[in-house]
Amino acid sequence: MARNIGSQYTTHRVLGRGSAGTVWLGEGPQGPVAIKLLREDLATDPELAERFAHERxxxxxxxxxxxxxxxxxxxxxxxxxxxxxxxxLVRGPDLRTHLERERRLAPHEAVAITAQIAAGxxxxxxxxxxxxDIKPENIxxxxxxxxxxxxxxxxxxxFGVAKLIDEPRHGGKGGVVGxxxxxxxxxxxxxxxxxxxDIYALVTVLYELLAGFTPFGGGHTGAVLRRQVTETAARLPGVPDPLWEVLQQCLAKAPASRLRAAExxxxxxxxxxxxxxxxxxxxxxPDGADEPQEPADPPRPAPGPLPAAVPLVRADIPDDERATHTRMRVPDAEELAGGAHGTARTPRAPGQARAGSARHAAAARRKRRLAITVAAGVLAVVAVGGWLLTGGGDDDSNSHRPPHTTTGEPALAP
Structure with a gap:
C-alpha cells in the first residue's frame, strides 16, 4: 500500500529489510528513488532526529x-x-547476493570492485x-x-547511517556496533x-571475495572479536605477491600501518x-559442507541465535546465519589474552579437513586410536620376546635344551 513520506515522496513496495530499517521503492519529484525508512523505535528518538538534522x-x-x-x-x-x-535507486543486486551465487570471485573482478569502493x-x-559498516550487503x-x-x-x-544511529546514545561506553x-x-x-x-573492513571484504570467507570469522561473536585483535590473517594460496602485500598491510592491527583510501x-x-x-x-x-556431520571432541555448546541480516535491495528470504550491525560487548583484557574460542576459517587445500571441524576432530581421534593400537602391539611383541629369551615356559623342557653358544655350533654334551 502506498504511503507518503514527507511532502514529496511516496513508497510503493519493499525492496529489502536491514538492521536499521526497511528500504522501499519510492517515487519523488525526479522519478524513482530508494527510501530507507528507519525503525519506529529509532524514529521516535529526539536525539536521533537532531543528529539527522546536523548531518543533513x-x-x-x-x-x-x-x-x-x-x-x-x-x-x-x-x-x-x-x-x-x-x-x-540502484537496480542491481548487492555484493552479498553476487558472492553467494559465485561462491568466490576471480581476482580481477574482486580487485576491480574493491578499487572502485576505495575511490569512493x-x-x-x-x-x-x-x-x-562496510560489508558486502552495503555494496x-x-x-x-x-x-x-x-x-x-x-x-x-x-553512508552515515552507523554514525547517525550509534552516537552518542546508542553507542555508549563499553559497546561495539558493527x-x-x-x-x-x-x-x-x-x-x-x-x-x-573503513580500510580494514573494505580489505576484509576483498579477502572474502577471493576466499569465500572472512579472515577471522567463525564461532560466536566474542570469538570473532578476539581474533580481530589477536590473530593474523592466513595467506591465501595462489594470491600474487603484490596483491597479498596490499591485503597484509591493510589488515594490520595498527591503524597507522594501513593505506589510506586513495592509496x-x-x-x-x-x-x-x-x-x-x-x-x-x-x-x-571453508564451510565444511563436504564434511560428515560428526560432533567435535569435546563438543561445545551451540551459540545462541544471531540477528537476521537482509541485503539492502532485495526482498527474498533473509540469510539468518549472519550477524549484522549489532551491538557487542567489548571483551576485557583477560578475554583478549585468552585466545579465540571457536575456529577461524583458514585457507586449506581442496579436500583437506579444516582445523577444529568435525572431520578434523574425527581424523585426530582415528590417529590417537591407531597410535594406541600400535603401542599395544609393540608392548606385546616385546613381552613375548622377553619371555623366550629368559627361558620362559616349562622348567623340565628347559633342562634338556642345549645351552646357547655365540658361534652358532651345537654344544657338546659332557
Missing part, C-alpha cells in the same frame, strides 16, 4: 560515481514519526565522513545500461572510529592488469 548537509553533499547518493533526509511525515533517507571512500574521508552492483556485458559499477551505500567479521581491532579495544576502520585505490588499479585471466582461487570449501 554533509550527507547531501557526498557525491561520487561509486557512492549511492543521498537526495534527501526526511524528518517528520504524515504521522510526525518518520525518519528516512531518500537515495538514488577517499572522497568521503576527505569530507570527514567515516562509513563504519551495490549497478548493471551497465547498454547491456553489452560491461562489468557492473560498484557503489557504497548506507558487523563482527569486519570490525577493526581498534574498535574492539574501545578506540574511536577513524578512517582506517589503496591507486595500488589496486596498478595491480589490476596483472590479474587478467586468473581463475578464482581453488582453496577448498
Amino acid at each position: 548537509h554533509a550527507l547531501l553533499g557526498l557525491e561520487h560515481p561509486h557512492i549511492v547518493g543521498v537526495r534527501d533526509l526526511v524528518i517528520g511525515g504524515e504521522d510526525g514519526q518518520d525518519l528516512a533517507l531518500v537515495m538514488d 571512500l577517499s572522497v568521503a574521508h576527505a569530507a570527514g565522513i567515516v562509513h563504519r 551495490l552492483l549497478e548493471p551497465a545500461a547498454d547491456g553489452t556485458g560491461t562489468p557492473p559499477t560498484a557503489l557504497l551505500t548506507d 558487523t563482527p567479521d569486519y570490525v577493526a581491532p581498534e574498535i574492539v579495544e574501545g578506540l574511536p572510529p577513524r578512517a582506517a576502520v 589503496l585505490a591507486s595500488r589496486l588499479r596498478e595491480i589490476l592488469p596483472s590479474l587478467e585471466g586468473l581463475p578464482p582461487l581453488d582453496i577448498g570449501d
